[in-house]
Amino acid sequence: MWVGKVNSLWHTAFVDDVDPRPCSIASALGFLGEKWSFLVVRELALGVHRFDEIRRNTGAPRDVLTARLRRLEEVGVLERRLYQERPQRFEYRLTEAGRELRPILLSLAQWGDRWAPSPRVTVWEHACGAELELEHTCAACGGLVDGGNVRVKRYETATAAAR
Numbered sequence: 710m711w712v713g714k715v716n717s718l719w720h721t722a723f724v725d726d727v728d729p730r731p732c733s734i735a736s737a738l739g740f741l742g743e744k745w746s747f748l749v750v751r752e753l754a755l756g757v758h759r760f761d762e763i764r765r766n767t768g769a770p771r772d773v774l775t776a777r778l779r780r781l782e783e784v785g786v787l788e789r790r791l792y793q794e795r796p797q798r799f800e801y802r803l804t805e806a807g808r809e810l811r812p813i814l815l816s817l818a819q820w821g822d823r824w825a826p827s828p829r830v831t832v833w834e835h836a837c838g839a840e841l842e843l844e845h846t847c848a849a850c851g852g853l854v855d856g857g858n859v860r861v862k863r864y865e866t867a868t869a870a871a872r
Contacts, residue, residue, distance in 0.1 A: 731864045740784045745769050745777045747814065750803070753787060754811045758800035786810070812843070819843050 729735065741747065748767040757763055764774050778801060781787045786807040789799045803810075815833065819842075822829040833841035845854040852858070 740780060741786075741810075745773055746781060746786075747817070749774070749777050749781060749801075750786065750807060750810050751814055753801055753803045753807065754814060758802060759792075760799070760801075763801070781807070815841065816843055816845070 749763060752763045752766050757766055782789055785804055787801045788804055789801055792798055792800045835841045846852060847854055
């Protein structure tokens with residue numbers, strides 16, 4: 710396989726085909742792995758459902774937004790619903806799969822508040838009234854999950870997982 714632009718430099722090199730680690734993260738990023746997709750999901754999670762409002766709030770070019778909406782619909786993250794007959798106009802709603810991305814977006818926002826160079830612009834409030842400070846916990850024991858206290862139990866190939 711030939712690779713081209715890497716970082717801001719141009720490199721041309723032959724890279725042997727590799728057998729990458731089976732990974733759910735890589736699979737998810739295969740269709741969500743760029744900013745416009747995440748920003749579309751953000752807008753839908755915040756209750757913005759119409760194309761022009763999503764475009765305004767994300768800053769996405771029309772063609773890019775159209776492509777991302779179609780792709781997210783194809784993979785089951787959102788669904789398109791007709792809200793006007795003439796002319797036909799649609800709004801977009803998160804599916805169950807899309808709604809499950811909300812905690813991931815909140816985690817990403819919290820990380821951005823701590824580590825991104827731009828200043829914090831959004832303060833999230835939990836239903837209890839407290840400012841949101843997300844912590845990931847184990848459903849079985851309630852212990853904090855920080856990444857340093859987990860390990861891979863096993864890898865399954867896509868074929869084995871489908872059985």
